[in-house]
Amino acid sequence: MRLTRYFLPVLKETPAEAQIVSHRYMLRAGLIKQAGAGIYSWLPLGLRVLRNIERIVDEEQQKAGHIPLLMPTLQPADLWRESGRYEAYGEEMLRIKDRQGRDLLYGPTNEEMITDIFRSYISSYRDLPKTLYHIQWKFRDEMRPRFGVMRGREFLMKDGYNFDVDRESALEAYDRHMVSYLRTYERMGLKAIPMRADSGPIGGENTHEFLVLAETGESEVFYDSAILDLQLGERMVNYEDPDQLKQIVSEWTTPYARTDETHDAALFAEVPEERRRTSRGIEVGQIFYFGTKYSEAMGATVTNAEGARVPVEMGSHGIGVSVWWGRSSRPATTTRASSGPRASRHSMSASSTCVRATPRRMPPAPASMPACVHWVSTRFMTTATSGRERSSPPWT
């Protein structure tokens, strides 16, 4: 496709609704367009990047041996009544009545539906372990959607669910997810730190959030700067080897790293002073082990090796695919200002996402996502900061 035939509508003016840099650049570079409060259309170039992110997430999950399927966006309320969450979930759940008066909801997450699929077909430990995931649009009716796709209401998420016969095996699944997420972030050029977190309405005893350091972050975070040196790099990961996974998880979870929800001032004080850091962070993923919370409520049991029927052990694990990009699409200068030179270097490291995203016959683009937006913006827009007008590109 020739560039003159493409549809890359750049804006000269900064849209009034954009409060943060990433949102401004995404709008001005013709990547997204707001369709309603917290609801966005992905314009052609934005869609290419979104699909590349989706592909990376998908590939890393399959490498970990996880199995893709696809659940629908709308769910019957009755499933959520079984777990008790239909009433408990609160106003972020978008509740819908169809023409027959049946209660539906737009899925904010899928624990109930995947548990229903599991219990319909699997009843023996011989079919375990299994981890099923999907990449599907979700809706959470946030009171104040803002920051563009970063805090949108309709968003694309990968959510995966592990099913295991016992706690030990479920914790291996937890480790497997942490490692697969670390690999995914590295491949995306993001420095995401796993931090002990609160489980919120999903429930669960073991949970880590992955946070990227950024001044626009909504959480205050406390960490040992030693964690910034960790890198998987070219290390071979064998997802069939629980000991290796445990070893990697231990490396990443030993340095102190917590959000304000789980922060422990006394423990933090034990970190050598020169490595003690306070910053702001943006959540880019979360993993949970919650045991039998849903399987007990919904009767998802399996026969174990001793012939007894036990509720299946579960966890759930999510990465936002559409929100991510909003979280990484600010130019280098902004990232650097907020997160220090080391994190900035990592978050600007090579990712082929933007290169593949650019339409054919466009000149070569830089290799990282933040740089991609920066590149589009400096070449094809009159930048707000330059102080002088450039000529518009020929196709606008």
Next chain:
Amino acid sequence: MRLTRYFLPVLKETPAEAQIVSHRYMLRAGLIKQAGAGIYSWLPLGLRVLRNIERIVDEEQQKAGHIPLLMPTLQPADLWRESGRYEAYGEEMLRIKDRQGRDLLYGPTNEEMITDIFRSYISSYRDLPKTLYHIQWKFRDEMRPRFGVMRGREFLMKDGYNFDVDRESALEAYDRHMVSYLRTYERMGLKAIPMRADSGPIGGENTHEFLVLAETGESEVFYDSAILDLQLGERMVNYEDPDQLKQIVSEWTTPYARTDETHDAALFAEVPEERRRTSRGIEVGQIFYFGTKYSEAMGATVTNAEGARVPVEMGSHGIGVSVWWGRSSRPATTTRASSGPRASRHSMSASSTCVRATPRRMPPAPASMPACVHWVSTRFMTTATSGRERSSPPWT
């Protein structure tokens, strides 16, 4: 992935809710699972086939020079108030109120939203022609969802919209879509006949429906059997050559082919008697030219070569991605019984969809989608028709 690790839950019993063969086989072969009335989960093998269909549709659209983007599933009602369709659309539209009391709807189609995107960025004939499309989940609240994914409520559709400066150019876009759809169907191994059709709530003067002959079809169709001999085959199509496109469209629209809605008994009587056929058909796509219906209502105008502002000429063009497969996933015997040997041969012709869909390390599978379902069903299920029980596969 080893087959024992995969998740392909086949059923021994025929589920009571399945009224037609394709639905029965899809359920029994572990391809889909009902989540609610007219709402389905795509199990791992089903998802692989769905993604392959999506890829074929996508590739053929890009070959035609059409540009992909992605609009959200939920839309603000105000857009539909501009066109007058918010009230007019009827009960098939799923209307939703969010927590702030704002009216949303789950998009059944996207004319309003794409017109809004167009008018936000494009205002000159120099940027035309443009055809934008997306492949996204839709919802239509059918009174009686049935036949599995074939008449589901939540379904995946490719819908494309052309924008042209005048009627002549818009009719070229119409031809381009007809040819790209014919190519898509051939690649899928489906014999789909373009038939003059009613435009329904979309509105429009030129419209063709594409129908596959099948006894489960809901439309009565009348056609000249000569149309079954037409084939694009290896013909090179140049989408930049309107004369070639017009020629192909003429070949496919000259033989009599109409649904009962547009049937003309007097014209049909002119078809030589031995070629006059009556059958039933299933809709697998539709193209429309509707001119300025939406652009006038929503103020989407462009400056033409003479400097005058004119409402942009539009059309919309849809292929159901998820419904399709329900329409083609019945074993050969059933297809043959309903549509005669010729149509059956075509609908069974080679498609690599199923082969690519089968998990690695499974034995080779046949090459067509109907045959794929048949293959899964005969190998991994106790068939209902065989009269004797086979042993279950090892992983159930």
